[in-house]
Amino acid sequence: xxxxxxxxxxxxxxxxxxxxxxxxxxxxxxxxxxxxxxxxxxxxxxxxxxxxxxxxxxxxxxxxxxxxxxxxxxxxxxxxxxxxxxxxxxxxxxxxxxxxxxxxxxxxxxxx
Amino acid sequence: xxxxxxxxxxxxxxxxxxxxxxxxxxxxxxxxxxxxxxxxxxxxxxxxxxxxxxxxxxxxxxxxxxxxxxxxxxxxxxxxxxxxxxxxxxxxxxxxxxxxxxxxxxxxxxxxxx
Numbered sequence: 001x002x003x004x005x006x007x008x009x010x011x012x013x014x015x016x017x018x019x020x021x022x023x024x025x026x027x028x029x030x031x032x033x034x035x036x037x038x039x040x041x042x043x044x045x046x047x048x049x050x051x052x053x054x055x056x057x058x059x060x061x062x063x064x065x066x067x068x069x070x071x072x073x074x075x076x077x078x079x080x081x082x083x084x085x086x087x088x089x090x091x092x093x094x095x096x097x098x099x100x101x102x103x104x105x106x107x108x109x110x111x112x
Numbered sequence: 113x114x115x116x117x118x119x120x121x122x123x124x125x126x127x128x129x130x131x132x133x134x135x136x137x138x139x140x141x142x143x144x145x146x147x148x149x150x151x152x153x154x155x156x157x158x159x160x161x162x163x164x165x166x167x168x169x170x171x172x173x174x175x176x177x178x179x180x181x182x183x184x185x186x187x188x189x190x191x192x193x194x195x196x197x198x199x200x201x202x203x204x205x206x207x208x209x210x211x212x213x214x215x216x217x218x219x220x221x222x223x224x225x226x
Contacts, residue, residue, distance in 0.1 A: 042218035102157035
């Protein structure tokens with residue numbers, strides 16, 4: 001069964017900490033995505049990547065960066081966590097537009 | 113640019129009743145359309161998709177959706193709701209040219225009462 005694995009289900013971090021959210025896929029997909037999900041706002045795209053070492057800003061990149069050193073791994077970095085980054089973070093990967101996305105289980109991040 | 117509108121942030125049905133979740137899209141090119149389901153504290157799972165061909169598509173758990181180009185709609189239905197269908201449902205659109213990037217609706221929470 002194909003999988004997207006997010007390293008943590010729940011995280012609690014302090015304001016100002018540097019936070020790493022890890023995502024690994026085992027499907028050899030070229031495209032990977034990071035979303036955040038908030039009540040009433042749906043899913044908002046933070047960053048995406050269509051190849052190793054390539055990255056593109058999504059709709060809400062401010063306060064975030066990403067890293068993709070290997071095809072299977074796409075990391076989201078919060079350089080200095082703030083309380084307004086408390087959210088559910090979802091990673092996804094895709095082969096092509098006709099197949100849609102495969103999502104990870106999500107990381108619920110709380111910044112205190 | 114594509115966009116998706118899901119009518120109703122919450123839909124309530126009784127167990128055994130028809131489920132109808134509405135989705136309208138806008139797209140400048142022929143779209144690919146998707147429905148996803150999300151159970152509490154989990155990621156999104158693909159229910160069904162339309163790419164080309166037959167406009168009535170069947171998915172998992174007894175759900176189906178019909179692509180209606182003239183109405184720019186892709187409504188999700190299930191003849192008889194089950195308690196286990198209670199979840200949040202997201203409609204999404206992707207254009208079939210250029211770089212692929214799904215655009216999601218804001219979601220509809222389905223509540224099922226006994």
